[in-house]
Amino acid sequence: xxxxxxxxxxxxxxxxxxxxxxxxxLILALTAFPLAALGGPPAxxxxxxxxxxxxCHDDVAESFGGTAHGLLLGKVEKYEGKLCESCHGPGSxxxxxxxxxxxxxxxxxxxxxxxxxxxxCHTGRQFYDWQxxxxxxxxxxxxxxxxxxxxxxxxxxxxxPELCYDCHSDxxxxxxxxxxxxxxEGKLDCQSCHGIHGSGNKFAVGQDVREQCFSCHADKEGPFxxxxxxxxxxxxxxxxxHGSVADNLLVQSEPTLCLNCHSMxxxxxxxxxxxxxxxxxxxxxxxxxxxYDSFKRSFLTKCTQCHTAIHGTDQPAQGISSGGTGFTR
Amino acid sequence: xxxxxxxxxxxxxxFALASIVFCGNxxxxxxxxxxxxxxxxxxxxxxxxxxxxxxxxxxGYPKVxxxxxxxxxxxxxxxxxxxxxxRTAGVDMKMRVANKFSGDxxxxxxxxxxxxxxxxDFNAREMTASGGAGGKMLSHEALDSIxxxxxxxxxxxxxxxxLLAEKIGFKMIAAHQMIVAKGHEQKAAVTHCFSCHAQTRSAEKSLTTHTAKVGAEVxxxxxxxxxxxxxxxxxxxxxxxxxxxxxxxKHPVHGGAAGEFGSRVLFADTYAAVGVYPETEKIGxxxxxxxxxxxxxxxxxxxxxxxxxxxxxxxxxxxxGTMKFSTVLSPKVKLYANGTVTKIxxxxxxxxxxxxxxxxxxxxxxxxxxxxxxxxxRLYGKGTVRADMMVSQRAKLSLKAGYEHTRRYDYxxxxxxxxxxxxxxxxxxRYRKGLKYSLSAAYRLEVTEDPFTNxxxxxxxxxxxxxxxxxxxxxxxxxxxxxxxxxxxTTLPTIKHDIDLRGSYMVNQKVRLNxxxxxxxxxxxxxxxxxxxxxxxxxxxGVTVMPDPRWSLVTGYTYNYxxxxxxxxxxxxxx
Numbered sequence: 001x002x003x004x005x006x007x008x009x010x011x012x013x014x015x016x017x018x019x020x021x022x023x024x025x026l027i028l029a030l031t032a033f034p035l036a037a038l039g040g041p042p043a044x045x046x047x048x049x050x051x052x053x054x055x056c057h058d059d060v061a062e063s064f065g066g067t068a069h070g071l072l073l074g075k076v077e078k079y080e081g082k083l084c085e086s087c088h089g090p091g092s093x094x095x096x097x098x099x100x101x102x103x104x105x106x107x108x109x110x111x112x113x114x115x116x117x118x119x120x121c122h123t124g125r126q127f128y129d130w131q132x133x134x135x136x137x138x139x140x141x142x143x144x145x146x147x148x149x150x151x152x153x154x155x156x157x158x159x160x161p162e163l164c165y166d167c168h169s170d171x172x173x174x175x176x177x178x179x180x181x182x183x184x185e186g187k188l189d190c191q192s193c194h195g196i197h198g199s200g201n202k203f204a205v206g207q208d209v210r211e212q213c214f215s216c217h218a219d220k221e222g223p224f225x226x227x228x229x230x231x232x233x234x235x236x237x238x239x240x241x242h243g244s245v246a247d248n249l250l251v252q253s254e255p256t257l258c259l260n261c262h263s264m265x266x267x268x269x270x271x272x273x274x275x276x277x278x279x280x281x282x283x284x285x286x287x288x289x290x291x292y293d294s295f296k297r298s299f300l301t302k303c304t305q306c307h308t309a310i311h312g313t314d315q316p317a318q319g320i321s322s323g324g325t326g327f328t329r
Numbered sequence: 330x331x332x333x334x335x336x337x338x339x340x341x342x343x344f345a346l347a348s349i350v351f352c353g354n355x356x357x358x359x360x361x362x363x364x365x366x367x368x369x370x371x372x373x374x375x376x377x378x379x380x381x382x383x384x385x386x387x388x389g390y391p392k393v394x395x396x397x398x399x400x401x402x403x404x405x406x407x408x409x410x411x412x413x414x415x416r417t418a419g420v421d422m423k424m425r426v427a428n429k430f431s432g433d434x435x436x437x438x439x440x441x442x443x444x445x446x447x448x449x450d451f452n453a454r455e456m457t458a459s460g461g462a463g464g465k466m467l468s469h470e471a472l473d474s475i476x477x478x479x480x481x482x483x484x485x486x487x488x489x490x491x492l493l494a495e496k497i498g499f500k501m502i503a504a505h506q507m508i509v510a511k512g513h514e515q516k517a518a519v520t521h522c523f524s525c526h527a528q529t530r531s532a533e534k535s536l537t538t539h540t541a542k543v544g545a546e547v548x549x550x551x552x553x554x555x556x557x558x559x560x561x562x563x564x565x566x567x568x569x570x571x572x573x574x575x576x577x578x579k580h581p582v583h584g585g586a587a588g589e590f591g592s593r594v595l596f597a598d599t600y601a602a603v604g605v606y607p608e609t610e611k612i613g614x615x616x617x618x619x620x621x622x623x624x625x626x627x628x629x630x631x632x633x634x635x636x637x638x639x640x641x642x643x644x645x646x647x648x649x650g651t652m653k654f655s656t657v658l659s660p661k662v663k664l665y666a667n668g669t670v671t672k673i674x675x676x677x678x679x680x681x682x683x684x685x686x687x688x689x690x691x692x693x694x695x696x697x698x699x700x701x702x703x704x705x706x707r708l709y710g711k712g713t714v715r716a717d718m719m720v721s722q723r724a725k726l727s728l729k730a731g732y733e734h735t736r737r738y739d740y741x742x743x744x745x746x747x748x749x750x751x752x753x754x755x756x757x758x759r760y761r762k763g764l765k766y767s768l769s770a771a772y773r774l775e776v777t778e779d780p781f782t783n784x785x786x787x788x789x790x791x792x793x794x795x796x797x798x799x800x801x802x803x804x805x806x807x808x809x810x811x812x813x814x815x816x817x818x819t820t821l822p823t824i825k826h827d828i829d830l831r832g833s834y835m836v837n838q839k840v841r842l843n844x845x846x847x848x849x850x851x852x853x854x855x856x857x858x859x860x861x862x863x864x865x866x867x868x869x870x871g872v873t874v875m876p877d878p879r880w881s882l883v884t885g886y887t888y889n890y891x892x893x894x895x896x897x898x899x900x901x902x903x904x
Contacts, residue, residue: 039722068400072427075403115623124431125490125502125546128556128619131626132653137665137717139725139761151360151400158875162883166833169845169871173887186392186413187439202488203506203540205560205613206634207649207671209709216508218538218564219606223636223643223675223705232705233735237821245891252893305448306519306527308604314641315605318519318575318594328519329603 039101039108045090050083052095057084060149067151076121087117087148106143118142126197133198140167164190171242179250180243193241210235224312226325231311258303358401364394403427416440416481428492435486443478443514448529472530480512480534498548502558503541510536516604518573528573535567536606553620560613560634566606574600596685611636624657645675645705661719668712675705706738723762729755750778757829766834773827780821780853822851822863841873866890 054061064070069087073079079086087104094102101108104117119127130136135144142148145163146155156163161183165172175184182188193212195201204211213235214221220231230237238257239249246253304310307327317326367390390413397408404427410420419437424430448469488504516532539562546556577597617630629652637644649671657663713731720726733751757771826849833843846868853861871885 068405071400072403121428123428123498125500125544128546128554128617129628131621131655132628132665132667137715137727139759151398158873158881162873162881165871165883165885166841166843166873167831169843169869169885170847170867170887172871172885173867173869173889176887177889182439182441185390185417185439186411187417187437202504203486203542203560203562205540205542205562205611206615206636206647207630207632207651207669208634208647208673209671214562215506215540216538218562218609219536219566221564221609221611221636222607223638223645224607225641225643225678227705233707245889256893305517308517313605314607314638315602316595318596324595329601329605 041089041091041103042093044093045102046092047082047085047090048092048095049081050085053084053091056095056098064149067149068155069148089117106141116142118148126195126199129195129198129200131198133195135196136198161190174240174242174244177243177245179245179247181241181249213241220311222312225314226309226316226327227312228310228327255303358399360396360398362394362396362398364392364396366394367391413439428495430489430491432489433487436484437486438481438483440479440481440512441510443480443512448515448517448527469527469529472528478513478515478531480510480514483507483509483511498546498554500546502544502546505542506538506540508536508538510534516571518575518601518603520573520575530571530573532571532604533568536564537567538562538564552622553618555616555618558613558615558617560611560615562611562613563609564606565608570602570605572600572602596683599685605640607641608639609636610639626653626655628653641678643676643678645673647674648672663717665715665717666713667715669710671707671709673705673707673709708734708736708738710734720758724758724760727755727757727759729753729757747779749780752776766832768832769830771827771829773825773829775822775825775827775851777821777823777825780823821853822861823853825849825851839875841875843871843873845869861894863893864891 050061070083073083073086076086085091089104091103094100115131119130145157147157148155158166161172161175174180181193183190190196193201201212201215203215205214208214210221220235222232235241236251238251240251241249244250246257250257309315309327309329313327313329315329316324317328319326319328392411392413394409394411396410399406404425406422406424408420408422410418412418417439419435421436422432422434424432448471484507486504486506488502490500490502493499493501512534513531514534515529517527517529520526520528540560541562542558542560544556544558546554548554575594575597611634613632613634615630615632618628620627630650632647632649634647635644636647649669651667651669653665653667655663655665711731711733713729715727715729718726718728731753733753734748736748753773753775755771755773757769759767759769761767828848829845830847831843831845833841835841846866848864848866850864851862867887867889869885869887871883874880874882876882
């Protein structure tokens with residue numbers, strides 16, 4: 001076993017050096033590589049006023065005055081007289097050539113290399129971490145989820161969680177697993193746990209990686225006298241937060257999950273008397289057999305039926321060989 | 330419940346007062362929308378697979394949604410409520426006045442159905458190979474007959490943000506969350522040696538969690554913004570403790586040989602409480618800063634938190650810091666570098682067991698009193714570097730590399746600290762034509778040295794001398810369980826590959842298609858004789874149809890295949 005462990009360490013060391021060299025080389029090469037210009041207004045574009053925009057985009061112009069942006073943009077000093085160009089940038093070249101690539105739109109803004117013009121006004125604390133958020137770095141920009149030419153109550157393109165499922169279809173599938181957080185049932189929403197704009201869980205206290213869960217499941221935090229190590233380290237060692245085929249959002253069903261680290265009870269290893277296909281290693285010399293399936297069911301389904309306080313407890317267990325750490329109380 | 334209703338009343342009155350101010354505003358307009366709908370859910374074979382649960386809605390599930398939205402000259406307010414049934418409902422009230430004030434109050438309640446009588450099938454008796462009666466007996470006794478275990482969860486969340494000095498961007502925030510869970514749950518006691526006899530009864534569940542946060546933020550010199558948050562959380566149970574009688578354990582065959590089993594239990598012939606919830610208080614302080622320019626951005630924070638369990642005077646302290654930096658190297662290349670360090674320290678405690686063991690066979694009281702050497706003491710660090718490159722106007726290549734380190738201190742075994750080192754690399758290529766369509770392919774490799782392991786076996790006394798391998802054992806795993814127990818091995822993966830392929834296509838403004846394929850393969854080959862492997866394969870297809878903004882039809886299909894191979898280890902103790 002020790003050799004196996006060393007081999008793995010050697011393997012990781014052997015790929016570390018070439019990986020770092022390759023990573024840096026690729027970045028430098030691509031930095032130097034000349035590429036086509038990205039979209040957006042050219043440097044020489046000038047502001048032309050919203051009346052010109054309305055010549056072509058009369059459908060937007062007609063309803064825009066009643067939207068929150070239509071109502072509010074005109075009152076901001078720096079946007080005075082610009083209206084459409086407040087967000088879309090100077091439009092003279094676009095107006096001349098008619099190419100949508102020559103102004104800022106939902107499509108041309110798709111680059112994390114640019115700051116979104118929306119953030120000039122939308123400066124609330126929920127955007128504090130936006131620049132480092134997963135959505136930002138994956139180029140999910142404001143227009144991906146929000147419509148801007150609509151009344152304020154309709155700014156989300158779809159209601160959640162369906163909007164989120166558009167990209168996170170695997171998460172949608174997880175919520176339909178037998179055990180899941182009740183998002184499908186409408187009891188919770190994606191935003192119950194996730195800071196969509198990168199600000200994280202607003203009720204997190206401190207920097208423990210488990211904080212996301214503790215804001216609701218504070219009873220699992222402790223500190224306890226008798227601790228269960230994975231509970232102390234990372235909830236995701238045992239749980240899948242969105243959904244799972246196993247009970248209680250476990251990554252695998254009991255007892256298999258527990259057997260990743262723990263050995264089995266003696267009695268669970270005894271083959272059935274009727275040779276019903278269950279095979280498990282047993283201690284040499286043991287002759288006993290379980291009589292009924294119920295025996296195996298009892299020992300092979302739910303470790304937590306007896307080890308009820310699996311996240312930790314202040315009460316010592318009854319069996320002495322556990323030294324009190326059996327988590328049965 | 331009273332406190333919850335009080336909070337609801339405060340929220341509604343606050344919002345009503347704000348609405349009066351709002352309605353007096355020139356140019357006010359109000360939108361009302363009513364949504365009636367529902368869903369139907371069916372889980373085939375769910376009952377067979379997870380028979381002890383009945384918390385699913387294998388039926389139609391109606392929903393009513395009412396939204397009131399009002400705009401004024403420089404403000405808006407929104408009241409959005411929904412109801413599935415009288416136990417599942419919620420309302421979200423939002424208001425914003427220019428950039429000066431914003432407020433959000435959410436109230437929600439729902440019922441969670443708990444597993445019903447987990448111990449229904451918990452009766453078995455072992456027999457010998459010859460068919461004769463003997464061996465272990467396992468039984469369950471329900472001390473009351475209430476099996477409909479559930480609790481109602483009520484929660485309120487409120488957050489307010491106010492801009493007090495626009496020139497220096499001085500803002501203050503206040504937020505509060507209350508979660509109340511009230512109902513009944515099943516509590517169990519294993520009353521004989523290990524697991525021969527279990528007793529259960531219903532118990533009141535009454536948990537309350539309050540979290541409050543206040544903070545301030547200021548921009549003294551552009552582009553630098555600094556902020557401070559103070560948080561407080563209190564968790565406690567309002568239900569009485571539930572006690573069970575732990576009788577003197579006797580051998581089911583030997584009958585009165587109480588001494589034999591007495592040597593194996595910590596206490597007998599006494600009442601002891603089970604399932605006692607902790608009572609915790611947690612405070613947190615966080616200082617943060619953000620400096621953001623046209624090309625560069627730096628974001629950092631330093632935090633301190635302390636959690637105390639009032640029932641045992643234990644506490645732990647977490648100190649942490651994060652730093653995030655991004656820079657645009659060229660119009661096409663952006664570089665990110667993130668780092669985070671967290672140090673967790675937990676207080677030690679001398680745990681003085683009640684004198685249960687006095688006079689018993691198998692060791693006296695002194696072998697159970699011990700200093701709690703916390704397994705919470707840890708150092709965690711993570712660093713990542715990521716480069717995003719616009720290969721063309723529509724294609725982007727992202728490369729990411731990182732290192733993660735977890736060091737665990739104060740292990741009572743072998744005087745050793747253990748550490749897990751993880752290295753990972755990721756590449757992703759994405760092609761996107763605006764909102765029309767996008768394709769992406771990503772691959773991630775993760776290599777872990779010494780994955781997480783427990784430091785003490787669940788069933789073994791800390792500090793017990795290692796059992797010696799049995800030389801003529803036919804099953805090699807019998808040796809290896811020693812490594813599992815004493816932390817030098819685990820079946821958690823040492824190498825992991827993830828592949829993620831995705832695509833989406835907007836047929837027109839009303840129809841959108843998406844498809845994806847996720848694959849994951851991992852293994853731990855630290856074992857001599859067997860390789861532990863897990864693999865999953867999950868393709869999915871989805872369609873969204875929005876005939877108009879009021880209708881959204883979403884459907885999808887996902888196939889999920891999981892496979893695991895690994896050792897089943899032998900018995901931990903001789904019965």
